[in-house]
Amino acid sequence: MTDCIFCEIAAGRIPTDKVYEDDRVLAFRDINPKAAVHLLVIPRQHVASLDELDGSHDELIAHLVRVLPRLARDQGLETGYRTIINTGAGGGQEVFHLHAHLMGGSDLPGF
Numbered sequence: 587m588t589d590c591i592f593c594e595i596a597a598g599r600i601p602t603d604k605v606y607e608d609d610r611v612l613a614f615r616d617i618n619p620k621a622a623v624h625l626l627v628i629p630r631q632h633v634a635s636l637d638e639l640d641g642s643h644d645e646l647i648a649h650l651v652r653v654l655p656r657l658a659r660d661q662g663l664e665t666g667y668r669t670i671i672n673t674g675a676g677g678g679q680e681v682f683h684l685h686a687h688l689m690g691g692s693d694l695p696g697f
């Protein structure tokens with residue numbers, strides 16, 4: 587066990603509603619959805635936040651970003667979607683394992 591909940595999810599030690607996975611990233615439904623579709627997309631590798639990134643993460647982050655539109659299409663979000671990455675306590679980040687929120691659907695709140 588680690589003290590990172592998303593590492594535990596990535597390792598399969600905590601069950602979650604997974605919608606996509608490959609060797610580098612994982613996508614699952616947010617436990618507290620703010621829209622009809624609300625996914626979290628995480629790297630398998632533990633990276634606390636955008637603030638931790640350096641050049642060694644470039645391919646991983648490019649891959650994670652490229653997965654987002656594919657997931658949006660798979661979720662039927664033909665008219666568009668919102669992506670958010672909260673960074674640091676002041677940015678509203680609650681889980682310190684880098685994740686992109688992918689949100690869309692009928693009840694997408696105002697921004």
Ligand code: DGP
Pocket residue numbers: 591602603614615616617618626671672678679680681682
């Ligand atoms: P953020 O504020 O950007 O750190 O968002 C963290 C999100 O993670 C928040 O919307 C709720 C979600 N979350 C926290 N714990 C769990 C969990 O154990 N499972 C799932 N599926 N989502 C979680």
